[in-house]
Amino acid sequence: MHEILLQLRLSPSSGVPLYRQLQDQLQALIASGKLAPGSMLPSVRQLAAGLEINMMTVSKVYSRLEADGVIERLRGTGMRVAERTASRTLALRQADLIPLAEDLVMRGEQLELSPDQIVQVVRQIIARRKASS
Amino acid sequence: MHEILLQLRLSPSSGVPLYRQLQDQLQALIASGKLAPGSMLPSVRQLAAGLEINMMTVSKVYSRLEADGVIERLRGTGMRVAERTASRTLALRQADLIPLAEDLVMRGEQLELSPDQIVQVVRQIIARRKASS
């Protein structure tokens, strides 16, 4: 029984796909260091049983995290949190944000908001999240 | 034959739903004044024929635009561009942006970007769009 299980909670009725909830939560645990680099993740069967979902859903999450370079596969043995590799450059990480930012700006312009008014909303969200963490 | 038809172009293979493409384009034409308040829109049949899509798809777009207060329905007669009503308050329009901003900020935090680095991406998009318009 992995202690990690206690920190995971899925809401099947939220409309957000299970695999995405799980992926986000695992990624957050890894980013925060609660899952340390080099440590093993629970097996797909353990995690699936604990969360009462299907193995394959867990497996897909692991595959996606591996594609992101967050975890590594050890064939026949399990999945391990990757050593923190040399972080991608700032520009590269910012590039990942562009599609979301485009949506935001486009919608803001439709609402006839000025650039500063759009940015203001973003800063407000950042502040709100910082306050609640 | 409405001249408006010439300004509309749909890309069925883009992955973006037809109704959303059409809605965005019509809203842009209205916001920019190319479709003036009080003027009539093409009928659903005209528009559907011109764009080679189904009537109902056009009708759904009209319904959504009406729900947004952008156009008005004249029963049995057609749809008309609404007079520019007293614009909603700033706070109300900004509230529409919150879900998109939350996505953006959450993703930015996962990428370990600072608040300023997130905002920088947004401003970059705004500048890019201004330059190309």
Added chain:
DNA sequence: ATGAGTGTATAATGACAGTAATACACTGGC
């Protein structure tokens, strides 16, 4: 070798979104 542990490929199912075909209800000019 074998057994119990890994992760995964494949295929079936269920839900939902987008689009379409058809039939209906309304308006206004003749």
Added chain:
DNA sequence: GCCAGTGTATTACTGTCATTATACACTCAT
């Protein structure tokens, strides 16, 4: 009244996404 023009309710089809059940391939300790 009728007819040709509006928009729309209903229904059905289709494709895609999320999830699952099952069977397979690998590793390691014994």
